[in-house]
Amino acid sequence: MLGLSKPKKKTGRAKILLVDDEPDLVEIIQRQLELSGWEVITSANGKEGLERAANEKPDLIVLDINMPIMNGHDMLDGLRGNPDLRDTAVIMCTRSGRIQDVTRAMSFNICGYVTKPFDYTELTGKIVEALENRVSD
Secondary structure (H helix, E strand, O other), X not given: OOOOOOOOOOOOOOEEEEEOOOHHHHHHHHHHHHHOOOEEXXXXXXXXHHHHHHHHOOOEEEEOOOOOOOOHHHHHXXXXXXXXXXXXXXXXXXXXXXXXXXXXXXXXXXXXXXXXXXXXXXXXXXXXXXHHHHHHO
């Protein structure tokens, strides 16, 4: 049939909030995500990340655990406790592979968990999957 199929929804200009306290890593990840077609905003800690999330309403958050002022678990708790942010997709990207950190993060219904150092392809694959799941819901 001509033009009657349902068009695929685009995930290309989704807004991603990157929350990490390592400036060099943030710069590298931000550049790569922007080259992949996403809009990227950043925060250096969980407290600032919660504020940015409330103001910017990102489609997805890439979140570290170990940060000053407010860690990633506390930020997740704040996100899930906010009716406007509770369904925001989150991918943890952290140095901690400790089972208790993974288990705690998963209890917040996150979309993925990537340990540093990571393969950029793995991170972008999880981002694409999370955004596609969000669009199809």
